[in-house]
Amino acid sequence: MAPGVGEAEGAGRRGVPSLLAGGGTGQEEHIASDVTQLIGWTPLIELKRVAGKEGVGARIVGKMEAYQPLCSVKDRSALRMIEDAEEKGLISPGVTTLVEPTSGNLGLGLVLIALSKGYRFVAVMPGQYSLDKQILLRYMGAELFITGLIYLLTVTTEEAMVNARRLAMEEGLLVGISSGANLAACLKVAAREENKGKMIVTMFPSGGERYMNSDLFAAVREECIAMTF
The missing domain is CATH 3.40.50.1100 (Rossmann fold)
Known part of the structure; x- marks a missing residue:
């Protein structure tokens, strides 16, 4: 399929199709x-x-x-937030601890990038949100802190x-x-x-x-x- 509107052209942001697109030699390894x-x-x-x-x-x-x-759109925003902060010199792997108040999906996207780049990641999550997401965050190695109940987003x-x-x-x-x-x-x-x-x-x-x-x-x-x- 064609790229979605606003897709970045750089390597690493083009997903699976970029791995499948070869240069015509038939010798490329399509491996991330x-x-x-x-x-x-x-x-x-x-x-x-x-x-x-x-x-x-x-x-x-x-x-x-x-x-x-x-499995979430938040993978995109997590990657871009971390890369943007790195480009500005605000964070660096092995030094910075990333902390995110999350309902689950953005936290999962962030722990994915943190693992890949070598950051410590701490997720703060309200207790009434999905147990599945809490389990996944811990399974992926995030440090998880549960807060009291909040009532929302009329x-x-x-x-x-x-x-x-x-x-x-x-x-x-x-x-x-x-x-x-x-x-x-x-x-x-x-x-x-x-x-x-x-x-x-x-x-x-x-x-x-x-x-x-x-x-x-x-x-x-x-x-x-x-x-x-």
């Missing part, structure tokens, strides 16, 4: 030198079933950021979860809650008469497996627990 070279280009997919059921006149397309190394999550489940059952896309929120917004924009025939592109920031212990999977989780054989 480190995991950061896998961060970048992710596929686009058109949501034909959802758009068809909604009867909208616009095309709806999602960018699948679950194809990043740690909008209900119910519509987001409904649409995340739609993406799974209607399009076969296993994505997270924020992806459902993005789809909900897209459907509202696509329904406008002035957008008939246009293409609306959104981002699906993360994969659904990371939300197994959240309310997104609550109903089916209870159903499976209640099963007897």
Whole structure:
């Protein structure tokens, strides 16, 4: 596929396609030198079933950021933040400790880069967030500190979860809650008469497996627990 809008051209930011593009000699090794070279280009997919059921006149397309190394769009921002700070001389491996208050995905992106570059990384995470993410952060070697509960970002999550489940059952896309929120917004924009025939592109920031212990999977989780054989 073509690069997403704004993709950097430098090596290490072009993802898997840069490893597959050879110089024509047939002798290149298509092997990443480190995991950061896998961060970048992710596929686009058109949501034909959802758009068809909604009867909208616009095309709806999602960018699948679950194809990043740690399955989230936050891999991109983590890499760029660290590289930017390094270029400015603000941080250096083996000297600087990176600290991030996170709900999970950005912390996972940062621990990925920290491991690759040799930084100590500390994640600070509210206790009500996904246990799966806490486990992954510790598994990847992050130092993890759990804070007290906080209550948020005036909008209900119910519509987001409904649409995340739609993406799974209607399009076969296993994505997270924020992806459902993005789809909900897209459907509202696509329904406008002035957008008939246009293409609306959104981002699906993360994969659904990371939300197994959240309310997104609550109903089916209870159903499976209640099963007897």
